[in-house]
Amino acid sequence: MSAAPRTKRGEATRAKIIASAQEAFAQYGFHEASIVKITEGAGVAMGTFYLYFPGKLELFREVVFDLNRRLRHAMSRGSAGATNRLDAERGGFRAYFDFLARHPEVYPIIREAWFVAPDALRLHYERIATGYVKALRDASASGEIADVDPEVAAWALMGVGEMLGMRYQAWPDPDRASDAIPDDVFEACMQLVTNALQPVRS
Amino acid sequence: MSAAPRTKRGEATRAKIIASAQEAFAQYGFHEASIVKITEGAGVAMGTFYLYFPGKLELFREVVFDLNRRLRHAMSRGSAGATNRLDAERGGFRAYFDFLARHPEVYPIIREAWFVAPDALRLHYERIATGYVKALRDASASGEIADVDPEVAAWALMGVGEMLGMRYQAWPDPDRASDAIPDDVFEACMQLVTNALQPVRS
Helix, strand or coil: CCCCCCCHHHHHHHHHHHHHHHHHHHHHCCCCCCHHHHHHHHCCCHHHHHHHCCCHHHHHHHHHHHHHHHHHHHHHHHHCCCCCHHHHHHHHHHHHHHHHHHCCCHHHHHHHHHHHCHHHHHHHHHHHHHHHHHHHHHHHHCCCCCCCCHHHHHHHHHHHHHHHHHHHHHCCCCCCCCCCCCHHHHHHHHHHHHHHHCCCCC | CCCCCCCHHHHHHHHHHHHHHHHHHHHHCCCCCCHHHHHHHHCCCHHHHHHHCCCHHHHHHHHHHHHHHHHHHHHHHHHCCCCCHHHHHHHHHHHHHHHHHHCCCHHHHHHHHHHHCHHHHHHHHHHHHHHHHHHHHHHHHCCCCCCCCHHHHHHHHHHHHHHHHHHHHHCCCCCCCCCCCCHHHHHHHHHHHHHHHCCCCC
16 A cells, blocks of 8 residues: 555655656566666756555556556546547557557566566456456447357457567567558558458458 | 586475475565574485585575476467467466466565575566567567567566466455466456557557
């Protein structure tokens, strides 16, 4: 548990620590990212750190939850306004890849979480899945998409996004820019997602 | 680099060290899995260890490559004998999930590799992708599957397997057995894969 800051200034200090920690965990890994490095990066004193977080592990968990909240918010905005589920998929995937481009630290942090904070890792995926399963279930029930198992489909599509983001954004080809998903890859991804979900054509 | 053992007995010793390391890395993580724990688990002396491996990092890389070889071998056998690409997908996915059930240590090791040995992690995925891309390219060219981007499709489907394996095998529901993929999940997965790949029905 970390203490909730009571003032705007407190909130800003807490956010600075989380931002610095996110960078440090991604760059050095949990074990090498010392509290000294994190507080120096945030421009706060060591004593200040302990006003907000009992220790490094709790801070790591907060970094995971903070990334998760922002990612889900971005994906919701990306799919808002879509008039059907396949358009919503397109907007959601676009927002997901754009978020990764702005936050490449997602990959190292989420991968290392398996050991550092497995419960936070699992919550990260489950929180994304919850809304996704509901959206796919509704679309499947209304015939907007094929009669798929909404939970299996949600996790499968999360896997598609995670693996393509790793391959084409974290490990770009030498002749590609490193931060964005290439347009042709995005379109090929959406072709697969559309084929997987669209109702049987008669 | 690790020295290649010249005798059968040497090969057996090396294999015992790799097997013990695989278990220790999965259970404790790279940093906590000491060479002492690994050699004790293998029943060999510390000095013997250094005849085969210069250190723990090189051993970790060998563990990744060993798992990778066995996984690819299992998937090849699983899809051998299929008369078309969609059947080969079914056999390959089945073999993949069965391998994970027998080797739950794949997840922690592959996830931690992001920090411990990123080059080995990348090779792990690329070695799986290489044969997969070729198979999908051939099937797409012959009209056996839809006209998909074979590389994007290969990585996307690798993501499907990895995420569903994590969700349903590493994190099973409380009322499910922990080691096997549930049949209904497997069938729902294959429905998505089939829809994603099958040629447009006319």
